[in-house]
Amino acid sequence: MKAPNFFSATEASAAIAAGDLTSERLVGACLEWIAAREPEIQAWAHLNPAHALAEARQRDRAPRRSRLHGLPVGVKDVIDTADMPTEYGSPIYKGHRPASDAACVALLHELGGLTLGKTVSTEFATRHPGKTRNPRDTAHTPGGSSSGSAAAVADSMVPLAFGTQTSSSIIRPAAFCGTVGYKPTFNRLNRAGLKFLSESLDTLGVLTRTVPDAALIVEELAGAAPTSFDDVGALKPRIGFCRTPYWGEADAATRAAFETALPALSKAGARIGHVELDAEFATLADVQIRMSSFEFYRALAYERTRFPQLLTESLAARILGGGRVTRAQYEETHDIAHRCRARLDGTYREYDVLISPSAPGEAPRGLESTGDPLFGLTWTLMHGPAITLPVFTGPRGLPIGLQVTGPRGSDARTLRTAEWIRRALNPVD
């Protein structure tokens, strides 16, 4: 039998419920694997094995509280934890210990889950990389900003991890590390206790190895009904292939992967259409950058004014750029987003989901950059669910993701359709 750290969350949850697995064994297996792999991967900002094992033993003694009972979760280090340091990826907060747990952490604990440790974030969940390497090839970036969460989950150090996305910070690292990333509909998970960057965009989500795992943790925390995946095979989904205005930025391997995938999806029973977004959608990457920068300048006002020397030059420059966006320009970004969301709702009446690239290609070589967020910006701004599936492989043998997006509030249908697509493209799994 495979070691429990290789179980999906859904498998581990069922095994714990059946009495075939204890939380202590599961956490122990995760910690053993971490001990072996962490020197190379560097996914964790903080780990306290004794504390995690003690929590696991407590769960094993306690009555089962939910499907999350006994499951360990990695928590991105921009999310407050009272029992572990929270440094937001910045030396300004070295050793900082928040006074309370973020809502998602407290709810996780209440539901019987436990925090395995804090995962590495880029600086304030923006671009400047942390120490993490891509577990598929450690010479490559894991992507960002949820770098540690993506690497830890992809490497089977932990089945579940929280991530946050303002631009493409769940989708891109999940795609680069070859795992599932799920950015739910905006406002599906409570954000109290998140370090805010851009409150109009910051979205709490998860990194997992399977689509049902992503559904499991978000549904439990959101108080939503469980989505069934049993009958997914019977779906005949309507899929819109959306090249997006940035198709020219996708590399040859990514473009070729989609050209091969479309007939495969069609053969598996999907109705495929081609979706062209209108000209205003081509402005959305710039709109997302203006909106977020305006908010960065304000949300990080304390750090910007008190500790400018402890911000990286690239973040300082980006924040100052936000200071040059006028109020009128900022309000216009909301107007544009509002209009485009309404028109996109119309498009989604013809399709269950749209599919598009998760990133321009494989994870770039080197650890200096976390890669290009371009393919995430529009969907974050549109506030609907986005899921990346690790269904393609590029010329360097690294994963390439397929991004599935749906209309706001359609999380269950989007997850089911995503799982249908995954099975259609990776039937052996």
Added chain:
Amino acid sequence: MKAPNFFSATEASAAIAAGDLTSERLVGACLEWIAAREPEIQAWAHLNPAHALAEARQRDRAPRRSRLHGLPVGVKDVIDTADMPTEYGSPIYKGHRPASDAACVALLHELGGLTLGKTVSTEFATRHPGKTRNPRDTAHTPGGSSSGSAAAVADSMVPLAFGTQTSSSIIRPAAFCGTVGYKPTFNRLNRAGLKFLSESLDTLGVLTRTVPDAALIVEELAGAAPTSFDDVGALKPRIGFCRTPYWGEADAATRAAFETALPALSKAGARIGHVELDAEFATLADVQIRMSSFEFYRALAYERTRFPQLLTESLAARILGGGRVTRAQYEETHDIAHRCRARLDGTYREYDVLISPSAPGEAPRGLESTGDPLFGLTWTLMHGPAITLPVFTGPRGLPIGLQVTGPRGSDARTLRTAEWIRRALNPVD
């Protein structure tokens, strides 16, 4: 000449700019007045006179940075400050010192303003009262949750204070204490560093003694253009009198005050119409309570699970009520709010503003309750600007407020119209 603590913010700002007043003198006058009045009023959760005076002297030496330069501000104690304790109105956070300033505080400092101290909040900005008394009659509640901010500003202890509103927590205490309260359009002021209760509703705003003061601080912090009030007299506003579905809850004095005010406004040049909201609007108080309670349960998950014995019974009961609201019911509250906002936009095409009561009547006697938030709930949920004006007096000699509301994003026009209404009803001021 009146002591500087009695200056409006606009007057003080002009006097400082002209070299006729220093920040040190202004802050000194505020502190002297507080020393005399605070034993009776109890508006402050934390005060550090030496620190405030040192900050004021620093501002007097520094180049002028904005209209806020040298002005002292009271900061409601649910807003994080790195240089003062922040206790969120709860013993759970006794002595808590946040690692950073909230965005509004850091921006205030950057613009040359200074924090005079922390003002009393009810427990987590909900219902359970703090120690503050109404400066108009200390046997009466100041209202809540921005109790200390309203009392301190109304009593001329400080010209400006931050408040927050989830239900009616700026409008009600301002009305009860007889001062101006301004809840801007949702998302006008950055919320990073606010203790979240209900992220779909929590709105940062201000308490001031004049409408131009309210405009001044919010515009500076929001990066919005200054609103001119010079030509307000020339307006011919279109005013919709909206009894709201709760008119029956308003007491006789409040109803009579409106019946007298309408002809006065008409005589002053306004076009007055009567606005009847449709039946769905009558559900909005319940909708607001369902939406906020669902979010309380999650946002306060840490406090609820770790320190249940340190929550008051009334808050614990309200939070647990939120745990019984289902996800589907919660999502329905957003659908209803969305529909009503769209229909209200239509109503606002016929009127510059709507006017309605700020509260059912004068501040109730006693300090056990902060009064009824009913007349605030709908407008908070609608996300547009709301301003309360202290233009009426009740049978006990206590103030009664008139609430002016406008469509989302119309803050400048709503403030100008509010100032027109104030002048029309209180021409001597």
